[in-house]
Amino acid sequence: MGLLAHFQSSENVNALTPLAASHSPRPCAHHHGHTAAKRRCWHRTVASAQAQAQTLQVADGSGAKQPAEAPTGLPLMNGNGAHARTPADLPLPPELEPEQPSVTLHYATGWQTAALHGSLQGGQWQDFSLQQVGSSGGRWTVVDISIPDSQSAQDAPLLEFVIRGEQNAWDKPQAGGNYRITEPGRYRLKNGELEAVMGPPCLIVSDLDDTMVGDDAALATFTRWWQEEAVPRGSRLVYNTGRAMDTFETLCEEKTDSMALPDALILSVGTQIYERQADGSWADDKEWSATLDDGWHLNSVREAAYTALAAVGRDNMHFRPPEEQNDHKVTCGVHEGVLEEVKASISDAVKRAGVKANIIVCGKGEWKFLDIVSHKAGKLAALEYVRQQLGFPHHHTIACGDSGNDRDMLAGQNLAVVVGNAQDEMKAWIEQADQQLAASNGAHLPRVLVSKAHRALGILEALEFFGFK
Ligand SMILES: [Mg+2]
Numbered sequence: 117m118g119l120l121a122h123f124q125s126s127e128n129v130n131a132l133t134p135l136a137a138s139h140s141p142r143p144c145a146h147h148h149g150h151t152a153a154k155r156r157c158w159h160r161t162v163a164s165a166q167a168q169a170q171t172l173q174v175a176d177g178s179g180a181k182q183p184a185e186a187p188t189g190l191p192l193m194n195g196n197g198a199h200a201r202t203p204a205d206l207p208l209p210p211e212l213e214p215e216q217p218s219v220t221l222h223y224a225t226g227w228q229t230a231a232l233h234g235s236l237q238g239g240q241w242q243d244f245s246l247q248q249v250g251s252s253g254g255r256w257t258v259v260d261i262s263i264p265d266s267q268s269a270q271d272a273p274l275l276e277f278v279i280r281g282e283q284n285a286w287d288k289p290q291a292g293g294n295y296r297i298t299e300p301g302r303y304r305l306k307n308g309e310l311e312a313v314m315g316p317p318c319l320i321v322s323d324l325d326d327t328m329v330g331d332d333a334a335l336a337t338f339t340r341w342w343q344e345e346a347v348p349r350g351s352r353l354v355y356n357t358g359r360a361m362d363t364f365e366t367l368c369e370e371k372t373d374s375m376a377l378p379d380a381l382i383l384s385v386g387t388q389i390y391e392r393q394a395d396g397s398w399a400d401d402k403e404w405s406a407t408l409d410d411g412w413h414l415n416s417v418r419e420a421a422y423t424a425l426a427a428v429g430r431d432n433m434h435f436r437p438p439e440e441q442n443d444h445k446v447t448c449g450v451h452e453g454v455l456e457e458v459k460a461s462i463s464d465a466v467k468r469a470g471v472k473a474n475i476i477v478c479g480k481g482e483w484k485f486l487d488i489v490s491h492k493a494g495k496l497a498a499l500e501y502v503r504q505q506l507g508f509p510h511h512h513t514i515a516c517g518d519s520g521n522d523r524d525m526l527a528g529q530n531l532a533v534v535v536g537n538a539q540d541e542m543k544a545w546i547e548q549a550d551q552q553l554a555a556s557n558g559a560h561l562p563r564v565l566v567s568k569a570h571r572a573l574g575i576l577e578a579l580e581f582f583g584f585k
Pocket residue numbers: 323324325326327517518519
């Protein structure tokens with residue numbers, strides 16, 4: 117059934133008679149959300165989910181809908197042999213509870229501009245504009261409507277609406293009447309089907325090379341799930357890579373059909389953060405750059421690297437090309453035979469110069485990347501910055517990586533996956549690091565997974581393990 121089947125031209129939508137008597141709006145018991153702009157409710161009881169499905173059944177006249185399923189976390193055993201909850205089951209911290217419930221609707225459309233035309237609690241009909249969702253590859257638009265703290269007019273549903281498209285085209289239920297929503301929460305409307313969206317949202321912060329990318333079929337599988345299922349839940353995607361903007365853009369061109377565009381971008385080992393603009397361009401986060409100036413002096417760091425290079429010779433060390441350098445990062449290629457000597461030399465020299473810097477080593481062959489970055493930079497520090505901006509708690513944030521420069525973000529308080537194709541030493545390191553962490557804070561919920569599956573399929577395995585898929 118095509119979407120066009122549901123479009124009817126009408127000048128008089130307001131006059132449409134409501135369908136069968138509505139269920140009165142019931143506030144959901146768990147209004148977990150992140151920020152005022154992202155108030156969501158994803159924990160529902162089975163009863164309320166069934167009430168939802170029945171209401172929708174009346175509203176779209178399909179008569180064949182099954183009740184939506186309540187979210188089910190993967191049952192995990194804790195140390196006592198009892199079923200432990202998954203991280204996805206944990207409530208949000210109280211300070212992130214929303215003050216006001218809301219309805220969030222994801223709407224799939226080919227229209228360039230569309231608006232939800234609706235009546236809230238039986239009030240006056242009005243337009244709410246639908247915004248494109250960046251990481252959905254053009255699949256979804258979204259509107260977030262706060263519910264005022266007042267009673268609905270008698271018999272009026274919480275929200276009754278149709279979609280106004282281009283050139284007097286409308287999307288309405290095929291059976292006639294209007295779409296109706298009776299409870300706050302998340303919904304999606306696609307091909308005339310209005311559904312409640314269940315399941316918790318998550319923030320994925322993923323390395324690119326050999327984690328998100330490297331297997332085109334796996335990448336396409338991830339992206340399909342991301343765009344269809346994760347986006348309507350309010351999940352957000354961030355790439356956290358050693359690549360700089362030019363090589364990131366090259367990758368995007370190569371994978372244009374298979375790779376989801378992220379909501380934010382952390383480049384050059386956490387030395388640059390970019391936010392996605394409405395027109396699709398990337399804006400450098402100046403606040404982040406300013407943070408990295410603390411204790412940093414670029415020329416002193418370059419000199420420290422030159423001194424080390426002079427000592428070990430050009431056969432053992434070189435500066436990487438200019439596009440891999442930036443104001444808060446100096447990058448060299450170093451042969452593994454002299455790696456420890458070079459690290460010690462640079463570390464001493466920057467300390468003598470009064471510079472605070474981190475040295476990060478990465479690479480699988482005998483040649484390693486050696487990044488000297490501001491002590492405020494790094495993949496974890498940048499993840500924390502973006503996580504707070506997007507309003508996700510640690511237990512809804514999953515870092516995904518495979519190699520040396522991912523270590524710090526995999527060892528943060530967030531959830532983490534080391535994909536199955538990672539080197540054995542990475543796997544051994546994360547397992548040991550996690551045991552130490554668990555021993556020190558008594559944590560019993562799983563925080564880290566070394567997946568069996570490789571690359572993007574490993575990420576999907578982790579999302580299922582943690583209860584987000
Ligand atoms: Mg990698």
